[in-house]
Amino acid sequence: xxxxxxxxxxxxxxxxxxxxxxxxxxxxxxxxxxxxxxxxxxxxxxxxxxxxxxxxxxxxxxxxxxxxxxxxxxxxxxxxxxxxxxxxxxxxxxxxxxxxxxxxxxxxxxxxxxxxxxxxxxxxxxxxxxxxxxxxxxxxxxxxxxxxxxxxxxxxxxxxxxxxxxxxxxxxxxxxxxxx
Numbered sequence: 001x002x003x004x005x006x007x008x009x010x011x012x013x014x015x016x017x018x019x020x021x022x023x024x025x026x027x028x029x030x031x032x033x034x035x036x037x038x039x040x041x042x043x044x045x046x047x048x049x050x051x052x053x054x055x056x057x058x059x060x061x062x063x064x065x066x067x068x069x070x071x072x073x074x075x076x077x078x079x080x081x082x083x084x085x086x087x088x089x090x091x092x093x094x095x096x097x098x099x100x101x102x103x104x105x106x107x108x109x110x111x112x113x114x115x116x117x118x119x120x121x122x123x124x125x126x127x128x129x130x131x132x133x134x135x136x137x138x139x140x141x142x143x144x145x146x147x148x149x150x151x152x153x154x155x156x157x158x159x160x161x162x163x164x165x166x167x168x169x170x171x172x173x174x175x176x177x178x179x180x
Contacts, residue, residue: 003064005039011055011062012037025054074099074106081112089120107149110140118156121163130164133157151177 012022012033019033026033026047035041043051052062060066077099084092096113103109117133120126137157144150154177161170 003039004042004062005036007062007064008033008043008051009037011057015055022054026050070103070106074103074109077103077109078112081116085116085119089116089124089126092116107140107144110136110143111149111152114140114153114156118160121160127164130160133160 008022012019019037020030023030023033028047032041032043036043048059048062052059055062077095081092081095081099084095093113093116096109096116099106099109100113114133114136117129117136121129121133134157137153137160140153141150141157144153154173158170158173158177161167161173
């Protein structure tokens, strides 16, 4: 959730200026600044670097973006999902899906969900999960840039195809795997 309005309010008050003064500097209306601070509107994209420059902060600070904090949250999601992995499939799936919705670039969450599907197909004979697992594996393969993530996803996909008696598809995936 973007809290840009809250951050602008915080930076404005820290600088000791009014909404009107900020609006004057940016050559916009005070009502626009008010809307931002109430989170009912956002600044025009062209104003974002100007606002950051005025307050002498980075865009990361302006948008309250901290990669280490995000990585920590993703690790927490992975840990919580693992705690339900075997005992409560639906809860583990929900945790991973919610994590992916919040952090769509976190490929490790997609990989964990793929592993969940593959393991439950193999150990609990839940072949219906292939309808979710195959597109997820294909998406992970297309999004990943590191060799090991791609190889792991292809290995899972080949295994899923094999469990579904789709041997030609499994062979195609195996033949496309990089040599490590």
